[in-house]
Amino acid sequence: MKKGDHLFLVDGSGFIFRAFHALPPLTRKSDGLPVGAVAGFCNMLWKLLTDARDTSVGVTPTHFAVVFDYSSKTFRKELYDAYKANRSAPPEELVPQFGLIREATRAFNLPCIEKEGFEADDIIATYSRQAEAVGADVTIISSDKDLMQLVTPNVHMYDSMKDKQIGIPDVIEKWGVPPEKMIDLQALTGDSTDNVPGIPGIGPKTAAQLLDEYGNLDALLARADEIKQVKRRENIVANADLARLSRTLVTLRTDVSLDVPLDQLVLENQNGPLLIGFLKTMEFNTLTRRVAEACGCDASAIEPAPVKIEWGPAAHGPDLEIGELQAEDGAATVASPVAGPAFASAALPSGPTPADLVKARADAFHGKTIDIGDYQTIRDLPTLEVWIAAARESGLVAFDTETTSLDPMLADLVGFSLAIADNTHSAGTTEIRAAYVPLAHKTGVGDLLGGGHADGQIPADAALTALKTLLEDPSVLKVGQNLKYDYLLMKRHGIVIESFDDTMLISYVLEAGRGNHGMDALSERWLGHTPIAYKDVAGSGKSSVTFDLIDIDKATAYAAEDADVTLRLWMVLKPRLAADGLTKVYERLERPLIPVLARMEERGITVDRQILSRLSGELAQKAAAFESEIYELAGERFNIGSPKQLGDILFGKMGLPGGSKTKTGQWSTSAQVLEDLAAAGVELPRKIVDWRQLTKLKSTYTDALPGYVHPQTKRVHTCYSLASTTTGRLSSSEPNLQNIPVRTAEGRKIRTAFISTPGHRLVSADYSQIELRVLAHVADIPQLRQAFADGIDIHAMTASEMFGVPVEGMPAEVRRRAKAINFGIIYGISAFGLANQLGIERSEAGEYIKKYFERFPGIKDYMESTKAFARENGYVETIFGRRAHYPEIRSSNPQVRAFNERAAINAPIQGSAADIIRRAMIKVEPALADAGFGERVRMLLQVHDELIFEVEDDAVADAMPVIVSVMEHAAMPAISMRVPLKVDARAATNWDEAH
DNA sequence: CCCCAACCGTA
C-alpha cells in the first residue's frame, strides 16, 4: 500500500446488527432458514461496492476488508469481567446467519478478517493506523461512536445507511470534542450497552465541557478538587479509578498482530459467477438479477453454489484463518459451517463472460418469430392478479401504457400491457408471454350509441390498485420503452414506479449517433421483427382515431406486442451495457434522470397569456407597417414569407447581385445575404430582415405558446427528450423552451411572460463558459487553466496571447475576433467557417487559426488525437465515458468526412458539459431536500447550461447557494476538473430579469 | 396528407 491508495474497512459486525434490526425478518423460501440479516448484509455490501466507486463516498477504494468480531472472549473481558456482560445472547434466528455472512463476504471476493481475542474495532484501528503511516487514506464503514477516536484528516468514517461521511468536524459537532478526545469522553461517560462503567452522573455534554476546560482525563482527575459542583466533584474523585479502567476498555488497540498484512487487502474485481452462485443459493432473486446485470452474467447459466447450513447454537464454528482462504494453490480447505467448495477454494468458478451473454441473447432473440395471436386479453381482476403475482415472482416485467395522446400531461389511460419471461431453463431459453389489460375502451364509432363504455373491462380503479403493488415494488424490475412517458402518466394516477429500466435509454447509451432509438427501429435492428404499425390499428391523418376507440382484440395485438418487444429488446440490449463498459453511464447519467425530468415536466411553468397577447398585437402592427413599405419598395404585393418569391423579386425583378445559392439551386435569401445587400445601401433587404424577426417572434412564440397552456394546471409543460441528440444534450419540444429568444430586446420581451407564481421567484442558475472550461480541462491548456483559475476574461486573454495586445484598453473588435475563434475551436474550426463568422477572407482566417495553434499547441493536439480516436473507433467519449458515434467519419467524401471530424471534435466538449449538468440535475433535488427545502424549491426547466427553479420567496436567499454549490461541484467526485466551474444565479419574478 | 427545404430561435 502506498500514498494515494484508499482503504475501506467495513465494520462487519456493525453491518450485521444493522441489517438484522433495520429489516423485516426474512426466511428462505424453500426451507424456512432465516436469512434476513444475510440479505440485508449482501444488499448493503453491494450498494457500498457500487456506490463507493462514485457518488456516495467520493473515493474509489484500492484496498478493502470486512472485519468481524471473533467471539465475545476478548482481552477486555480478561481486564474487566463485567465487560459486555449485560449483552444478551444473539437472537436465535441470527445465530445461523453469522457463518453465512462470512461466506457472503467471500462470495463478494472480499477479504474477511477476524482475530481471536480482539474485537473488530481493534483490527480496524490497527489497519487504519498502518495505512495512515504509509500515506494512504482510510474510510471506515460504520457509524459506531467507538470508532470515532480513529478519525483524522486522513481517516474518515462513512455511514452507508444515511449516506453520510463523518470527518473531524462531524465528530466535534456530535460529541463536542475532537476525535482524539473521544477516548477520554467515553471514559467519563461510560457505555451502558457495553457495560463500561465511566463516572456516574456524567453524560456527553458534561464530559465535553470538562474536557474542554481541563484538556484531558488525567488533568481532570488530578485537578478534580477544583470542580465547583459538589456532587460532580465527589463523583469524580470517588470514581477516578473506574474512569481509568474505562479508558483502557474504550481505547482501541492499534498493535494487533495481523494475520493478513495490509498489502494483501487489495480490492479484487467482482467475481460475478462466484457471487451469483451464492446469491442463488440464498434465493435472493432481486440481488441476483442486479448483480447479473451489472457484471453481464447470465444468471440462469450459473448453478446455485452448494452451501452447507449448520443449524444450532454454534455462533462461530471452528477456527478460520483468512490466510487459508487466500492460499495460492487453491487447495485450502476451510471447515467453516457453511463452506462449500465453490467458496472455500481460491479456484474460482468460470462462467460466461459478458460478451458470451451478449451473443447468446442475440442468437436467442434475433429473427425469432413473434406470434401476435398468442397474446391474452385480461378482462377480470382475478386474472390480472395472477399475472401480477407471476410478474412479482419473476422479478422482471415489461410494462407499457396505451392512452389517448402522445402528450403524457393530456393523455387519458386506455389500457396497459405486461410481458413476463418464463425463464425456467438453465440453458437460457426464454419463453415470453404478454397480455393487454383494456380499461377504458369505448364501443364502436359507427354505432349510433357509440362512445359508451365497452363491456369486459376491469374497473380502472381496481386494476390500478392491483397494478400499483407491482409498479411500486422495488424488487421487481419494470422495463419500458421511453419510460418517462409511462412514469409521468402513472404518477398522475398516484403511482410512482420504483426500479426500472428503459430500453430506449439503453440503446441511446450504446449507440448515440447510430440511428434513432424508437421501438420500431430497435425491433428491426435487434429482433429482425417489424411490429404492427400504430397507424395500422388507429388509422392516420383525418381518419385516425384515439386508442380508446380501437377494437379490443386489435388493441391487444398491438399493445401486448409492444410489451413483448420491449422485454425482448431488454434481454438483448441490457447485457451489452456491461460488455461495452457503459453500465455506469446508463445508471448514473441516464436512468436517474427519468424521474427528475418527469417531475419537471409535470410541474410546468406559468406563462402570462395577457403579456403574450399584447406582444402579439404589437408584433402584428409593426409587421404590417413593414409589409406596406416592402410592397412599396418592391412595386408589387407578394408572399414575403416565401424565400422563392422573395428571391424572384430581389434577384430577378430588381436585378440585385445574388450572394449565394442554396443547395437546391435557389437564390439564398438568408439573413446574411440580406445584411450584405443592406450594407451595400439597398433599402428593401433590411426591412425584410426586420419583418422576418417580427413574424418569427409572433408565429413561433407569442401566438404559439398560449396554445400549450394546460387546461387544468394553467401552466406550460414542455417535453424533454433524453435520447434525441448525439452528444448527450437534452432536447425540448411541444413547446421547445430551450430556444426562447434572449439576444434582441424585442425577443427578450417574450421572456417576461414566463413568470413565477405569487409568493415565489424564478431562480436562474447558469454555468459560465462551461464548454471552454471543459476544453481547458480535456486539452489541459496551461494558459486557459490559469485564466479560469484567476477568473479573468477568457476572450481577452486569448486575444492578448494571439495578438500581443494588452488586456487593459483592448479594442472591442480585437476581443470579438478572439471570442469567435474560441467558439470556433469548440465547433471544430475551419478557415471557411471562421471567415464566414468574422466576415474576413479565408486566408486571413487561416492565419488566425495557425496563430492560435502556435499559442495553444495543446488544442491542436487535442483535435488531432480526437479525430484519430474517432477514425479508429467510430465514436468519441465524454469525460464521463458517454459515447457519441460517427459512423461516417471514414467517408470517402471529403465534405462528409470533414463534417464528421468537426462534430467528433465538438462532441466530447458539448457532451461533457451536458453530462455535468445532468449530474447537477440528479443531485440538486436530494441536496435541497437534505437542506430542508422540500417542495419549497422546485426545478422547472433546463436550457443546456442553465437551470430554472421556482422558489418560495422566503427560501430564495438560502436555496441559491445550495443550487450554485451543487452545480459547481457536479463533476465531483467522478471527475476532478482541472479548472473550476462557475455558476451565476439570479432571482426575479420573471425569466427575463432572472436570467 | 405528408415530407422536405429554407430559415431562424436557443446553447
Next chain:
DNA sequence: GTACGGTTGGGGG
C-alpha cells in the same frame, strides 16, 4: 465551424 426544434412555403403523391 457544433447541437437542437418550430414555422412556413411548396412540391409530390
